[in-house]
Amino acid sequence: MKTYQYTIVAVLLMTGLSFAGAQSNYGEFKWGLTGGINFASMNDLQDADKDKGKVGLVGGAFFKFPLSQKLSVRPELLFHMKGATLIFYPDAARFEEKINLNYVEVPVSLDFELRGIFDLHAGVQGAFLLGKKFKVNGEK
Numbered sequence: 001m002k003t004y005q006y007t008i009v010a011v012l013l014m015t016g017l018s019f020a021g022a023q024s025n026y027g028e029f030k031w032g033l034t035g036g037i038n039f040a041s042m043n044d045l046q047d048a049d050k051d052k053g054k055v056g057l058v059g060g061a062f063f064k065f066p067l068s069q070k071l072s073v074r075p076e077l078l079f080h081m082k083g084a085t086l087i088f089y090p091d092a093a094r095f096e097e098k099i100n101l102n103y104v105e106v107p108v109s110l111d112f113e114l115r116g117i118f119d120l121h122a123g124v125q126g127a128f129l130l131g132k133k134f135k136v137n138g139e140k
Helices: 003-017
Strands: 032-040 052-068 069-088 094-115 118-136
Touching: 032 069, 032 094, 069 118
Parallel strands: none
Antiparallel strands: 032 052, 052 069, 069 094, 094 118
């Protein structure tokens, strides 16, 4: 239920912020701060009986360098909090493993603006692991 609440809040926040730049000038250098919520989980784990995802924060900065009136390059520098809680039941014992991962991600995209209300982005992304914490049954 909490996941649905977080999703609704994130969608409403992003919808409201998407109309904030409606009066932007095309073809000009832009920069700004970005932030949001990240819903992370681990997939395709054969040994885990249950996977509880982690809700983390994401934040950083972006720059928009124009190449033409409607085409620009947009590099970003983002901090992501990811992870999961995995639950195992081997031999009738319960093991809970908490995984917290912190990343710096550097996406670079080509941004094409369409009529002021839509943007198309395509690009690449690199990620660097800053820190990791593993706890099994509350112990490091």
